Amino acid sequence: MDILKQVRRTIVESFHEISVHGFIFLVKRGNNILERLIWLVCIIVGFYGIIELGSDTWHRYQTSPTVITMDRSKFAWNTSFPSRTMNKMTVCSDKKIDDDKLEDYLKANPLKFPTDDSKENARNFIKNLSLISYETMSDFPLGIEGNIKPDEYLKLMSDLKWEFHPEISSGTSNKLILQRIITERGICDAVNTKTAYYNSYDYWKDNRWDLVEPNITVVVHPLELKPSQRNCRLDNESEELLTSAIYSFNLCRSQCRFKMALKECKCIPWFYRSLDKNGRRYPICRPEGMRCIGKMKDEIITLKSSKKKIECDCMANCDNSNFFTQSIRSRVWFLGANLQWGIIDYPKLQLKRELIFGLSDVLGMKNIIINANICKYPLMF
Template sequence: MLISHKVNGPNSDSLSPSNSDEFPQSSNPSTSSSLTASTASLQHQEPVEHRPGPGLLLFPGTAQRHQHNPAAGTKATTVQKTSARTGASANANADDDNNVSINQKRRSVRSFRRPPLWQKPAKRQENKKLETEKDQDEKQLQADLEWDKRRICLAKVQAFIIEFLQGSSIHGFIYLAKLGLNFLERMLWFAFICVALFSIISLSKRTWLRFQTSPMVISMDRNKLVWNTSFPSLTVCPHKRIDELKVEDYILAHAEHFQSEEDQEDFRDFIVKLASLTYDNLETLPLNKSFGIPSDKYLQLLYELKWPFEPEISSGAAVKMLIHETQTEFGICHSVNSMVARYNAFDYWRSGDWSILDHGDRVTVHPLDGEIYAQIINLSTAYDVYFHGSGDVPNISKQRYTFPESDYTTVELIALEIYTNEEARAFTTKQRSCRFNYEAEDMQTVPIYSFGLCLSECRMFFSLKICGCIPHFYRNRLRNGRRLPVCGLEGIGCLVKIKREIISLKSDRYKINCNCLANCDDSNFFVQSHRSRVWFLGANLQWGIIDYPKMQLRRDVLFSFADVLVYIGGLVGFFLGCSALSFTEIVYYFTARLVRRMFFN
């Protein structure tokens, strides 16, 4: 190893191939060995003890490679000297060894002149370390600042709450922050305050619930000379509703549906029963033939074939009474002194009108007017009559009276009215438990509200829910434009199975929730007596009031919002000893004063 370093030194020209004539070529191996040894003896040798280790300090990478294969380096040096001395060409193995030695030398020199590529500069590492420490210091400083701000804010909030408790006018709050009290005393006062707050909240909830559910009271008014009494309204439904001549004309015009005399007779029976169809007699309608009539045309056909029922009316009242044709759950009828009958007229339905009509003045009577009667003449047939108020319609669940076509009938009624005070209009329908006629937001077939109309709609939608269709005597077009299917023969067969539930609106199998409230201004009439006698001029009906009511019901406001405030204020004053100014103080403290203390102090 030491010889190799000396050959490549500055005196290596003496051994170069240019001086090869001084060293004759010899083929004897012993001669070559002796020459190599003599040449090595001429070099200056350093003491072994002062010589550095083989490449330990200068060439660490090369030293490791020489230690791994020392024979290769020695052999390469010997071959190089021998070829230089003899001047002959070396064999292939000697050239390979020489190239390996030269490459090793070059790598050793390159590793000595610059550090390896994987080694990072020390200055860059120090700069990065300083930057990291600087970032950590900044983060720590920022965290310390945030914590200081939080501590300052908490200290301000604590001081503000203590100031509020010590200066509050609410009894008991001062003892929560008063100096000189121990923890047990403060907790005792805190428990007293909690009990007082619980009592206030629970009793106030009961007061508010009462205000929302039953703020009204119905009282009796006996000042009979002050009020007017509504005249009884009625609805007359004739038994004869189909004109036979019109039926014959219809059969001739639609001869293709009537192939035999039996078909014609069946149709006459079908159309008569269809005109008188109601929930009570659904099972009487024959369900074997439809005669080519679609179900949505039933009502139109009944009006085309109806019998001309044109009664006349007269009364002794100051206001003229009118009679209007109307469609009810009992078929085509006529109503007198009714404010809602015109909304159930077939012409009103067919025109698609949803406007509010002019009802005129309500017919009323006074005890000073004496006995007031109204009379319907020229009925010409037996009839059913229903007595009701002017703001309602006949109901299938109410009592009806049937009179023959040859009697003159007189009916005497008594009245019981209920009206609502004007102050109650400011309350909701849930609080009043009643509706005025203009509160019709939930009605789907008429633009006004009536208790009877609400029940009719409830029956209609219940039929639609169970059977998927509605009877033909309802309006099948809703306010939103939707058209409901009308029951045909199959649908009527379904209605027969649930007719008891439809009439009573009570069921154990189905959920029925009509949510129909009474009329706020309503009149109830009860038949006191009626008498009939044979009359040769045909059926006549006379009705009226002979005994005026001596009592009237009035719906008044019993528990208003002012009463709620007084009641809750009394509870707060009783349990905490504070007033309205105490609540103003709380609002002031936690708005203006809090902002000032937190941001400007």
């Protein structure tokens, strides 16, 4: 009984001293039971309102703290020439294999290719392998693989690659950099992009996962907003990508195809990185596996299906530039292929993602809620 009295005394004293309005009237002497019940209901309703308002505020902070606005101050912008951003300009030559290198490879491996028939099969296999894509996998020839193992495919494509040496100029003193990369259309060359090195054979071969250069274009502090809050990802936020050290929307979509091929056909095409960040190695598809993937080429290319659900929730890049084709002109050029591209009109509109509801706003709302009076005046009877 002494303990109960002591607890009751403590509660009464606490309610008398508490700054939140209403609690004192629950224990104030002279108030009848009806007054106490009315104040209790008032307090419960007040706390319910606080919880609802707090939940809405927190939900807003988690889901929509940013807003996209239009910026028209075009004279202050530094417009990047295609393709300094994630949207790289990539050139894929129709000729992938150097015939002289191929012949030297066949001659240097007489034990693998002892007869003329085995050499001819290897030629056809290697040339078909170099031209592989999701569109052509369903027609990949069988029975000509010979002694070439799947783990050798990528190295072989890199070693026998036809050297593409285009003349590249920007019309200014700026240098346009050409980087050989591995794509879903084989080995190609990317022009003027800072992210291509992460998809190069040398980077993969050395089992590297480090960032080559720091990102200096970030304007949103990663500690203030999570990716799910701003609905975009920074270059260095590649935690969800198993086979890439850097994030981009296209790399994320490639991983979705990677996972889909692995799930449905138990292997991946040779143009994907077979060793992930966790040290797990994935099997490379033989011709039978390529045909398996080719049967679902429409689904795996579009990542859409009417028969099953394909999960691929890829966020856009926070710092991204989109270039649209305004005009295309072609003519016969007797000296070989000639490609020119450039900016006809400078951009006049820029979309910016701005923070309108940050953590400081949430804390400010919390203070307002705590200091709010439940009822301003006591009830009088």
